[in-house]
Amino acid sequence: MGATRGNEWALCQMCRKRDLAxxxxxxxxxLVELCDSCWNRLxxxxxxxxxxxxxxxxxPDSDDVSWIEPPICDQCSAEIRVYPTNYDRWVSLAxxxxxxxxxxxxxxWRLVPTPAGFVAVRVRxxxxxxxxxxxxxxxxxCVADENGNRHAS
Structure with a gap:
């Protein structure tokens, strides 16, 4: 359910529309109060x-007791760590x-502990x-270029 202000819907800080979302x-x-459309665009x-x-x-399935392997980079086959960001997207870290x-x-990047786990935050x-x-x-x-080609080592 969206945020409300008394009897009114909340105001999006970008598009200035009142919306239940x-x-x-x-x-x-x-961070901000935005509607779904403005949030996703931002x-x-x-x-x-x-x-x-x-x-x-x-x-992971709660009934599955098998070992979970760390993710692997598609281009260079190195192990990576994937974390959520503060803005609900995911980032691959070393x-x-x-x-x-x-x-x-x-x-x-740095990892910040939260009650739900770690969140990746850009250092700025x-x-x-x-x-x-x-x-x-x-x-x-990563030893691969943007096209997925491996560099000579």
Whole structure:
């Protein structure tokens, strides 16, 4: 059910329409109050810019006791870690942290614990110290180019 203000529907902060689907969005705190259409348009743009275009992990069957293997990159066959972002998209991260000085700004991520599990957040605003550990986006370490061709090692 959407957020309401007294007897009125909530106002979308982007399109300014009153809609039953307007509600607070974001996994960590409240980012904005938007309708479904504006929210999807906004976060799809953010996800494209940040590289948060991974496929969500399937929910495991509660009756299945088999081992769950970590996801593998389709292009380079390396193990990856897939996490939700604060804006309900998913991102593929490397399996190990690296010092911030070794990771270009556009690839720096951190994990933030929440009651529902970890959420990946892009490191921005205040630059980390060079020795601070960050999780690089898998694209930084992938040995395949954007067309899926492997680079010679």
């Amino acid at each position: 307007v509600r607070g969005r974001g996994r960590i705190g409240l 976060v799809n743009d953010i996800a494209e810019e940040e590289g948060a275009t991974a496929t969500p992990l399937p929910d 399996t190990r942290e690296m010092p911030a000085k070794d990771v270009p700004e556009r690839y720096r 605003g205040i630059d980390p110290l060079p020795s601070d550990l960050v999780l690089p986006h898998h694209r930084m370490l």
